[in-house]
Amino acid sequence: MAVDPNVYDIEMEHVTKRFGDFVAVKDMDLKIKKGEFFSMLGPSGCGKTTTLRMVAGFEEPTEGEIYLANTPVAGVPPYKRPVNTVFQSYALFPHLSVWENVAFGLKRKHVDKKEIEQRVGEAIAMVEMESMKDRKPVQLSGGQQQRVALARALVNRPTVLLLDEPLGALDAKLRKAMQLELKKLQSDVGITFIYVTHDQEEALTMSDRLAVMSQGVVEQVGTPAEIYENPQSAFVANFIGVSNIYLSDVTRVEGGVAECRTDKGLGVLVSAHGKDIKAGDKVGVVIRPEKFAIAPVEKAAAISDRENVFDGVIKAIVYIGSVTQFIVDIEGKHLAQILFQNLYHTEREEWAEDEKVKVACWKDSASLITDVKTGMAEKDLMGEVVKRI
Numbered sequence: 001m002a003v004d005p006n007v008y009d010i011e012m013e014h015v016t017k018r019f020g021d022f023v024a025v026k027d028m029d030l031k032i033k034k035g036e037f038f039s040m041l042g043p044s045g046c047g048k049t050t051t052l053r054m055v056a057g058f059e060e061p062t063e064g065e066i067y068l069a070n071t072p073v074a075g076v077p078p079y080k081r082p083v084n085t086v087f088q089s090y091a092l093f094p095h096l097s098v099w100e101n102v103a104f105g106l107k108r109k110h111v112d113k114k115e116i117e118q119r120v121g122e123a124i125a126m127v128e129m130e131s132m133k134d135r136k137p138v139q140l141s142g143g144q145q146q147r148v149a150l151a152r153a154l155v156n157r158p159t160v161l162l163l164d165e166p167l168g169a170l171d172a173k174l175r176k177a178m179q180l181e182l183k184k185l186q187s188d189v190g191i192t193f194i195y196v197t198h199d200q201e202e203a204l205t206m207s208d209r210l211a212v213m214s215q216g217v218v219e220q221v222g223t224p225a226e227i228y229e230n231p232q233s234a235f236v237a238n239f240i241g242v243s244n245i246y247l248s249d250v251t252r253v254e255g256g257v258a259e260c261r262t263d264k265g266l267g268v269l270v271s272a273h274g275k276d277i278k279a280g281d282k283v284g285v286v287i288r289p290e291k292f293a294i295a296p297v298e299k300a301a302a303i304s305d306r307e308n309v310f311d312g313v314i315k316a317i318v319y320i321g322s323v324t325q326f327i328v329d330i331e332g333k334h335l336a337q338i339l340f341q342n343l344y345h346t347e348r349e350e351w352a353e354d355e356k357v358k359v360a361c362w363k364d365s366a367s368l369i370t371d372v373k374t375g376m377a378e379k380d381l382m383g384e385v386v387k388r389i
């Protein structure tokens with residue numbers, strides 16, 4: 001089932017949650033569309049679970065309003081909300097079979113016996129556990145237990161399913177397999193998913209859209225490509241993938257292109273990508289490692305069609321198989337991490353430390369962030385990248 005762009009299942013307006021003096025979620029505004037796979041991504045303690053608990057009704061916001069299917073839900077207890085939650089520790093009843101675990105909630109609600117049979121059968125079929133319906137949880141693998149936990153939530157036919165790091169307990173390989181299963185299940189049944197994770201790759205590969213959170217604040221909301229290609233803050237640029245970030249002044253803006261001068265005096269042309277940038281602004285120029293092209297000086301023509309072409313000297317080379325990672329000194333001014341795709345056998349492309357090279361980048365492949373301050377050092381901006389150098 002497709003996402004309906006005009007109908008919102010969940011709306012959060014100015015939602016703040018305080019625990020005493022501590023602000024766990026700050027002034028959150030989010031609209032999640034019907035049928036959407038929406039992820040909340042952020043480091044430990046940034047407020048992801050607190051947000052889910054407010055949507056589910058286990059916590060009430062200190063300020064602001066939450067709407068589920070256009071209805072304000074303040075004061076509505078969890079069991080009366082059209083949502084179900086799958087937790088990281090799925091807490092199946094050990095003495096009950098798979099079938100009985102899935103049926104448990106419906107039995108307690110005194111749903112008609114025939115309807116229970118039908119709905120439990122459907123839910124177990126959705127997660128492909130029919131052949132194991134009589135087993136107890138101890139007789140199941142971690143992934144199978146997780147599927148039972150999902151069936152137990154799906155059997156209630158919720159409008160929205162909240163998933164709090166549901167794959168956290170699984171090993172890497174099973175996690176990947178379950179990611180695909182979950183994604184397929186979600187698009188088959190058409191239920192809106194809010195999926196909490198601190199794994200950036202998981203959020204990028206599974207979501208229609210995601211919110212990146214830091215310290216209780218939503219830093220950016222967008223599709224995976226929008227977030228990766230056009231991060232709006234240094235936090236997002238560093239948390240999602242790796243970024244080279246150079247503190248710069250904007251000297252001119254024309255036709256959606258910003259002429260920037262870095263604090264070390266390097267001129268760079270960058271597409272504003274729709275951001276409201278003007279001459280005199282302080283910005284960070286963001287260039288992802290794979291957006292830089294690199295070529296030996298004698299082959300510079302191959303990359304000279306890019307708007308930004310610089311002289312460089314290779315400082316470090318790390319061969320990683322599909323790619324080679326370089327640290328390059330650009331014109332004695334900045335360091336850049338560059339990823340070069342190894343399209344040819346390495347004999348065709350021999351690189352050496354201290355070799356002079358050309359590096360280049362299209363203006364459209366770079367982006368700008370504005371949450372920077374005069375005097376910020378490259379280590380403040382690029383964190384990880386500089387530490388690794």
Ligand SMILES: Nc1ncnc2c1ncn2[C@@H]1O[C@H](COP(=O)(O)OP(=O)(O)OP(=O)(O)O)[C@@H](O)[C@H]1O
Pocket residue numbers: 019022024042043044045046047048049050051198
């Ligand atoms: N009941 C509570 N009382 C006081 N502080 C709380 C309470 N619940 C959560 N917090 C605090 O709020 C902050 C956000 O917690 P939350 O559980 O939402 O983080 P999270 O993003 O889910 O992190 P993780 O990835 O580790 O699960 C944390 O600093 C946490 O200590």
Ligand SMILES: [Mg+2]
Pocket residue numbers: 048049050164
């Ligand atoms: Mg959590």
